[in-house]
Amino acid sequence: MANNQEMWKDLGMNLETHDLLCQVLPMAFGDVYLSQENRPTSMDFWDMVVSDIHGIRPSELIEAQKNGQKVFGTFCVFVPDEVVIAANGIVTGLCGGSQFWVPDGEKVLPKSTCPLVKASVGARLGKTCPFFRIADMYVGETTCDAKKKAWEILGEDVPMHIMDMPQMKREKDIVKWKEEIADFAKAVEGVTGNTITSEKLKESIEIVNNKRKALERVYEARKDKNIPISGKDALLMMQIAFFDDPKRCADMANRLADELEQRNKDGVSAFPKGVKRILVSGTPMAIPNWKLHHIIETSGAAVVCEETCTGTRYFEREVDNSKDTLDEQYMALANRYMGINCACFTPNTGRIDDVVRLAKEYNVDGVIDVNLKFCCLYDTEGYTLEKALKEAGIPVLGVETDYADSDAEQLRTRIDAFIEMLG
Amino acid sequence: MEKEINYYVLFENHTHGMILQKLLREGNVPSRIAPAPRCTHSTLGCGIALLIKEEHIKEAKEVIHKSKANFIEIIALENEINPFRDRFC
Numbered sequence: 001m002a003n004n005q006e007m008w009k010d011l012g013m014n015l016e017t018h019d020l021l022c023q024v025l026p027m028a029f030g031d032v033y034l035s036q037e038n039r040p041t042s043m044d045f046w047d048m049v050v051s052d053i054h055g056i057r058p059s060e061l062i063e064a065q066k067n068g069q070k071v072f073g074t075f076c077v078f079v080p081d082e083v084v085i086a087a088n089g090i091v092t093g094l095c096g097g098s099q100f101w102v103p104d105g106e107k108v109l110p111k112s113t114c115p116l117v118k119a120s121v122g123a124r125l126g127k128t129c130p131f132f133r134i135a136d137m138y139v140g141e142t143t144c145d146a147k148k149k150a151w152e153i154l155g156e157d158v159p160m161h162i163m164d165m166p167q168m169k170r171e172k173d174i175v176k177w178k179e180e181i182a183d184f185a186k187a188v189e190g191v192t193g194n195t196i197t198s199e200k201l202k203e204s205i206e207i208v209n210n211k212r213k214a215l216e217r218v219y220e221a222r223k224d225k226n227i228p229i230s231g232k233d234a235l236l237m238m239q240i241a242f243f244d245d246p247k248r249c250a251d252m253a254n255r256l257a258d259e260l261e262q263r264n265k266d267g268v269s270a271f272p273k274g275v276k277r278i279l280v281s282g283t284p285m286a287i288p289n290w291k292l293h294h295i296i297e298t299s300g301a302a303v304v305c306e307e308t309c310t311g312t313r314y315f316e317r318e319v320d321n322s323k324d325t326l327d328e329q330y331m332a333l334a335n336r337y338m339g340i341n342c343a344c345f346t347p348n349t350g351r352i353d354d355v356v357r358l359a360k361e362y363n364v365d366g367v368i369d370v371n372l373k374f375c376c377l378y379d380t381e382g383y384t385l386e387k388a389l390k391e392a393g394i395p396v397l398g399v400e401t402d403y404a405d406s407d408a409e410q411l412r413t414r415i416d417a418f419i420e421m422l423g
Numbered sequence: 424m425e426k427e428i429n430y431y432v433l434f435e436n437h438t439h440g441m442i443l444q445k446l447l448r449e450g451n452v453p454s455r456i457a458p459a460p461r462c463t464h465s466t467l468g469c470g471i472a473l474l475i476k477e478e479h480i481k482e483a484k485e486v487i488h489k490s491k492a493n494f495i496e497i498i499a500l501e502n503e504i505n506p507f508r509d510r511f512c
Contacts, residue, residue: 003470004470021512022461023461024510024512025458025512026457026458026459026460026461027461027503027508027510028510028511028512029457029458030457030458030503030504031504031505031506031508031510032506032511034455034457034474034504035504035505035506041448044444044455044456047455047456047457048437048440048441048456048471050458051437051456051457051458051459051470051471051472052437052458052470052471055437055470056437097512098512099511099512100512288511288512289511289512290511290512291511294506294511295509298506298507403511405509405510405511408509408511409509412509
């Protein structure tokens with residue numbers, strides 16, 4: 001059996017507390033994932049990764065560090081991976097999707113902070129996340145007030161680089177983001193000791209574009225009237241994408257897409273005929289936050305698309321890779337990333353258009369708009385979104401939740417009623 | 424009513440697990456990769472296991488024996504998987 005103890009000890013982790021997390025993972029994974037029937041066989045890869053999530057990838061990152069590479073921990077889809085990869089660095093996601101980490105976060109943050117931010121800070125300060133022990137630099141952004149203040153606290157403990165996110169999408173805001181990307185590139189060069197050239201950036205843009213295309217292929221297969229994969233499985237692929245090597249991620253997603261396309265041809269579904277198709281929109285679901293998807297998919301419906309940062313916002317639209325100078329390439333990156341429709345922007349009508357478009361493209365019966373507790377940006381935008389969906393004749397249910405188990409029964413009741421109402 | 428039994432094959436590392444899973448697949452023996460159940464851990468640490476249903480364990484053992492696959496042990500546990508438990512990580 002994998003014995004990661006030595007590695008975790010060397011990383012300065014709190015082994016006893018971390019062991020409590022290792023205790024609950026097998027049961028939760030079994031209930032949520034192994035209870036499913038007729039899963040695509042390609043999901044084996046992600047089952048393996050999650051089964052030893054604090055062992056396999058962390059040991060790869062440590063090996064890379066021994067070979068001189070630097071690791072950058074990121075929190076948000078706005079941070080351009082391409083810049084890090086161009087400097088021979090590695091990007092990794094960080095822990096933040098479990099109630100397990102929330103109490104340690106609440107020691108330094110107000111309880112009225114969203115669980116994602118509390119869990120992220122708690123995972124670092126509680127020394128219970130290997131990724132939070134490995135990274136050489138942490139990259140924050142100013143996409144919400146909770147994060148802005150959390151970076152000040154985290155920054156006392158780890159080296160941080162903060163990217164200042166524009167709040168609007170005017171031309172001058174896109175130019176500002178380009179400048180932020182250029183500043184980030186300098187910081188990355190400083191940490192890695194490597195110079196970013198236009199040739200290297202071209203290569204890394206190609207790598208990340210290929211990853212986006214592969215993830216998008218999986219989503220394309222989910223548009224079929226046949227439902228070849230559960231939402232839970234697709235979500236797992238997306239969650240791991242933040243941690244994995246980008247080339248391997250693309251290979252595995254393409255392999256899965258091949259299988260899903262074949263399943264669609266053969267009419268092989270992960271669900272019985274007639275289940276309702278649901279689009280989940282809203283706040284991100286960091287691993288191992290599988291709660292909402294699981295409740296929906298054990299209530300007679302299937303999630304066929306996620307309009308979230310752990311969904312379409314992560315891969316839609318490629319970076320224009322036809323540019324030849326660093327200045328033009330940074331602008332191309334800014335154009336792509338500023339096209340993400342996050343609730344941090346005002347106005348953010350693009351997101352409303354996205355949700356209505358996706359609801360039609362994925363032929364959904366209804367939308368569940370989810371908001372992580374205390375995220376006032378997505379919560380407030382829910383009003384406009386729900387109004388637009390109702391006007392378009394698309395049924396919508398707004399839910400607010402966190403990582404705790406305590407509201408599961410209430411959520412089941414509301415989601416059951418919503419699915420029943422869909423007819 | 425008696426609960427069904429799930430068998431878990433435990434490994435030294437994930438590579439051994441993936442090799443056996445490939446062999447089982449070639450032999451048309453169904454198995455699933457799962458986190459090693461907590462009660463099997465003799466030391467602190469997560470790890471992968473192969474979950475094999477009761478009806479397939481005989482064939483699985485034959486594949487293991489024939490291929491001399493690397494594994495630590497096979498343990499039998501009552502099936503505790505419950506999608507309506509609503510206990511999340």
